[in-house]
Amino acid sequence: MNWPDRNSDWEELGLGPDELTLYEALLAPSRPASLAALGQATGLPSARVATALGTLTDQGFALPPAPGDALPSAVPPATALRNLIRLRQAELLGRSARLEMFSASVDRLAARLPGGLPDERSSGIEAVRGQEAIAARVRALMASATSELTLLDRPPYASRGGSGTPAPLAVADLVERGVAVRVVVDRDGFDHPGRVRGLNELADQGVSIRVARDLPTKLIVADRRVSLLPPTDTADPTASALVVKDAMLHHVLVPLFESVWDRAMPIGPGDQGDVTADDRELLTLLASGLKDEAIARRMNVHVHTARRHIKRLLRVLNAETRFQAGVQALRKGWLTS
Incomplete structure (x- = not known):
């Protein structure tokens, strides 16, 4: 069996080069019968063989040795991957649920903090009131x-022309100063025509943008040291935001962003080739999983027009399905990988 895609994707699943080499050997019809033979067949020293076999077992790609066997038995790749994906999804759901509970308590916590107290900032949590x-x-x-600015962006948004993302000039200034800017946008935020184009303009300036569903909260983090949780109700003139510097809370918020970022779908400029701004907008909407009717509304066109554009893109990308179109777009750099 060959592994053409030995890259960081496998490492994110917990499998490095040693694990993949041993997994391939365990899957072979005539697999080695002992640890020594396995090490000889793969060219790996015994210590690395033992470590990698432990990882394969922990990640569900191998079962512990049966009575009388010296080596673990390989789990079929499709089964192992499905089980691992379910496990990671369960972990994400659990973390998201905990953070959802934390987000729901933000306004209540802010209401209990009297604004402007001398010791408020030293406590690690500061309530900021008023739009x-x-x-x-x-x-x-x-x-x-x-060094870095990260944002989770979801509706509802402020009514005064706010898109929930940084203004382009402000972001351009950050990028010019060498600050890495990463934004995850909730798919439900794609409600207004032209919004995706605005996000693509931010991507053109060097901002890394991804799309995900059901973001648990809004969040802004600067340099992994200061977090700001905007209010849930942006229309309330008396609403409060929380500025969090407390280490315990902060160690929850930064992992929250990273877990959402890891499961989000990238969008970005890449090598444009013959792709137009409308094509990129359409590809981004397709990548976010929207239906034809929703795509038409976002692009402010009739649904039949949107479907014609989709069919044309499928032809251009030599793809039979939308999933294949997304893969081809990633390879061409029309969406970032």
């Missing part, structure tokens, strides 16, 4: 970033 004060703190937090 103008919150907007000012967001600008200050963004300006303070020196």
